[in-house]
Amino acid sequence: MSTTGGRRPGGEHEVRGLVFRDDGEAETEPEPEPRPPSPARAGRRISRQKLTLLPALLIAVLLATWLWFRQAELDPVSENALSDGRVSKALWQHVELTVISTFFVLIIAIPLGVLLTRAAFRKATPVAMALANTGQATPAIGLLALLVIWLGIGRRAALIGIIVYAVLPVLSNTIAGLKANDPTLLEAARGIGMSPLGVLTRVELPLAVPLILAGVRTALVLNVGTATLATFGGGGGLGVLITTGITNQRMPVLVLGSILTVALALLVDWLASLAELLLRPRGLEVGT
Amino acid sequence: MxxxxxxxxxxxxxxxxxxxxxxxxxxxxxxxxxxxxxxxxxxxxxxxxxxxxxxxxxxxxxxxxxxxxxxxxxxxxxxxxxxxxxxxxxxxxxxxxVGYAIQSSGLFPHMTVAQNIGIVPKMTGWPKSRIRARVEEMLDLVGLDPGEFHGRYPRQLSGGQQQRVGVARALAADxxxxxxxxxxxxxxxxxxxxxxxxxxxxxxxxxxxxxxxxxxxxxxxxxxxxxxxxxxxxxxxxxxxxxxxxxxxxxxxxxxxxxxxxxxxxLNLTRVGDVEITDYPTATVDDPLQDIFQRLRAGGTNEILLLDKRGRPYKWLRRGDLMRAKGSLARAGTLVHDTVTRDATLRDALEAVLTDNAGRVAVTGRRGAYEGVVDMETLINSVHEMLEADRLDALEHQHDLEESRAGQTRPGQGGGGSGERGAPA
Missing domain, CATH: 3.40.50.300 (P-loop containing nucleotide triphosphate hydrolases)
Incomplete structure (x- = not known):
């Protein structure tokens, strides 16, 4: 993952150095130390470079593509494939596919991950993981074909295919995140009188957020990619442009479909990385 | 204790x-x-x-x-x-x-110090204003400045500070x-x-x-x-x-x-305040030299303890020092390096006495003011007395124990506190 951009610039080791220096009376003395994080820090977590570099690149690529299309001479077949708002419709369908599938992935995989880490269901974890693994190991296009045979052509089959394909990263990261929590910390939480639900919502999940979000980000990017296959099941999306380009041997159509897919994937990844930085609980970043 | x-x-x-x-x-x-x-x-x-x-x-x-x-x-x-x-x-x-405190790993790293301390009151449904006041009070109680530590995260604290917060959290709901x-x-x-x-x-x-x-x-x-x-x-x-x-x-x-x-x-179990502190001839820096001479002679000792303006031990003065002083005390005598408070353990006192070249240490009270002196002899005597008393207590206690064991066969229990029940007739 390339999320290093959000690290706090320097200063993190000074804090640790205090261990042997203070205590006793010395604590009341002012210490030359970074101030406690205030709400204002949220803005500082994201560096300017992180904020501007990728969008600028994307805008440049899209602009170049647009300029190229303005001067390109398109034959009737290409014209037909790209006119009447077909491009924006395909793009919009693609975004919809991605958003809806990701939503379902989240509401399936995260609760499932939580459930599988509870003592009562822990034994079922290998089975569930094996199933999720099969989901991802199956070639997406084969899975889609099977689903179309079963459910008929349409967006539903495409969506289910995408979801099955993307459950694994979120599920395994949720489980890994929850399992990585220090057992003594959880015991302390119970020891001070938290109910099991309280321990989960106040301690376990917040601490697992970084890993869960990393899984979500992977799933999002996967979904943008898999959604291009939805066209084979009649689900629409940018895959339509790509297949049209290939079957009719029209380079401009193919290129436009590909560039838009790539740009969308990068944009989604960038947004997810921002979300990762913003949603990560404060206090975890020092020394991690 | x-x-x-x-x-x-x-x-x-x-x-x-x-x-x-x-x-x-x-x-x-x-x-x-x-x-x-x-x-x-x-x-x-x-x-x-x-x-x-x-x-x-x-x-x-x-x-x-x-x-x-x-x-x-x-x-x-x-x-x-x-x-x-x-x-x-x-x-x-x-x-x-029931308050519960464990090693520093027990603090929640994603919550601030204030949130960590306030969590039990919050769960028990205290109103916000009361929680806030309580957090400040607890931080104060464990010796951390509320203004400074309130908003910090556990990883920004030293091990000792984390531990204090842990104790504060355990005590928060009283x-x-x-x-x-x-x-x-x-x-x-x-x-x-x-x-x-x-x-x-x-x-x-x-x-x-x-x-x-x-x-x-x-x-x-x-x-x-x-x-x-x-x-x-x-x-x-x-x-x-x-x-x-x-x-x-x-x-x-x-x-x-x-x-x-x-x-x-x-020695760790007894405080300096519990043993006999001897009085020592003293003088303050403002006293005229003549008075100090007089007092030295009257006290019968070779030495006098000079106190500063606030009554804190300042210098040990010997007779010879005074002879050489020639009217000014500025350079005479040896500075007092080490003092012990009444709350210090006898072990600390022994340490101080052993390191002092004349084998005595000044005892101070509030604001470091002079209260008396402990020397080797006092220490040895009080330790002897203490051990003797302990031995008698223990004998009595053992007697008690054997009797209670004979009465009820429960070997695991030590009985409640020594010396509480009177000696058996």
Whole structure:
């Protein structure tokens, strides 16, 4: 993952150095130390470079593509494939596919991950993981074909295919995140009188957020990619442009479909990385 | 330290003081293990008392502690807190009424210091303003500046500071009972010493019932009103005051645990204020030289202690120094390097006396003002007296114990506190 951009610039080791220096009376003395994080820090977590570099690149690529299309001479077949708002419709369908599938992935995989880490269901974890693994190991296009045979052509089959394909990263990261929590910390939480639900919502999940979000980000990017296959099941999306380009041997159509897919994937990844930085609980970043 | 048991009225009016804890035939068995992890522990802990469980690792002391707040459910036996049987009540409700402090890893890293401290009151449904006030009060109580530490995250604190916050969190909802599971195990020795002193100070103010688990016998001696030395399966080898354990260990296991130098450890249990402090001829820097001469001659000693304007020990002056002083005291005499307070242990005093080249140390009171002097002779005499008294106590106690053993065959219990029951006729 390339999320290093959000690290706090320097200063993190000074804090640790205090261990042997203070205590006793010395604590009341002012210490030359970074101030406690205030709400204002949220803005500082994201560096300017992180904020501007990728969008600028994307805008440049899209602009170049647009300029190229303005001067390109398109034959009737290409014209037909790209006119009447077909491009924006395909793009919009693609975004919809991605958003809806990701939503379902989240509401399936995260609760499932939580459930599988509870003592009562822990034994079922290998089975569930094996199933999720099969989901991802199956070639997406084969899975889609099977689903179309079963459910008929349409967006539903495409969506289910995408979801099955993307459950694994979120599920395994949720489980890994929850399992990585220090057992003594959880015991302390119970020891001070938290109910099991309280321990989960106040301690376990917040601490697992970084890993869960990393899984979500992977799933999002996967979904943008898999959604291009939805066209084979009649689900629409940018895959339509790509297949049209290939079957009719029209380079401009193919290129436009590909560039838009790539740009969308990068944009989604960038947004997810921002979300990762913003949603990560404060206090975890020092020394991690 | 034995006098801390609820004889003095609580300094804080708001605080709920301790409750009794009774453990009755408490046993824990784990599946597939024929030997119980904790075997039939019976123990009574008085309200406001600090009891330390000490024993080798794996002896079940921690398991016993966790059974009190039922983090580990006992297989059999009863637990009563403040007379109420809590063995079958809702464990979540029970734990909110029992403070729990463990090593620094017990703080939630994603919450600020204030959120960590305020979490138990928040769960019990205190109004926000009251929680806020309480957090400030607790930070203040454990010696951290509320303004500075309020918004910090645990990872921005040192080990000792984290531990203070841990204690503050355990005390936040004002529970009558406080369980501490090796809370100072992860900090360096100097910090640990500070934290122990702080805990003693806190306990003097709050009078909670504290059950403290450690494997460090010195820590046990320092903190405990009574110490339970546990051997494997939490069998109680001896349950008595630190003095009694030091002077009269019940068996080889206990004496092995006490280790060498019991007499030296005994010095930790007595404060300078408890022994005789001798008066010493003094003078202040403002006194005219002639007066100082007079006083030296009248005092019959070779030396006089010069105090500064605020009455703090400043210089030791010998006769010879005065001869050479020639009208000014600015260069005469030797500066006072080391002083001890009335609250210092005899061990600290001995250290100071041994390092002083003339074998005496000045005792100071409030704001460092002079109160008297302790020298080698006083120390030796008081230690002798102390050990003699301990020996008599222990003999009496042993007699008691044998009698009670003959009466009721329950070898595990040490009986409540030495010297409480009168000597048998």
């Amino acid at each position: 034995a006098e801390t048991t609820s004889t003095t009225p609580s300094a804080r009016s708001s605080g709920a003081t301790g409750a009794t804890i009774e453990l009755e035939n408490l046993t824990k068995r784990y599946h597939g293990n024929p030997q119980p992890a904790v075997d039939n522990v019976t123990m009574e802990i008085a309200a406001g008392e600090t009891v330390v469980f000490v024993g080798p690792s794996g002896c079940g002391k921690s398991t016993t502690l966790k059974m009190i707040n039922r983090l580990i459910e006992p297989t059999s036996g009863r637990i009563r807190i403040g007379g109420e049987d809590v063995t079958d009540i809702d464990p979540v409700g029970l734990r909110r009424k 529970p009558p009972v406080l369980l501490m599971d090796e809370p100072f195990g992860a900090v360096d020795p100097i910090t640990r010493d500070h934290l122990q002193d702080e805990l003693i100070r806190l306990q003097r103010e709050l009078h909670k019932t504290i059950v403290f688990v450690t494997h460090d016998f010195d820590e046990a001696i320092k903190l405990g009103d009574r110490i339970a030395v546990l051997r494997e399966q939490s069998h109680i080898a001896q349950f008595d005051t630190p003095e009694a354990i030091l002077t009269n260990p019940a068996d080889d296991f206990v004496s092995g645990f006490v280790g060498a130098g019991a007499a030296l450890k005994r």
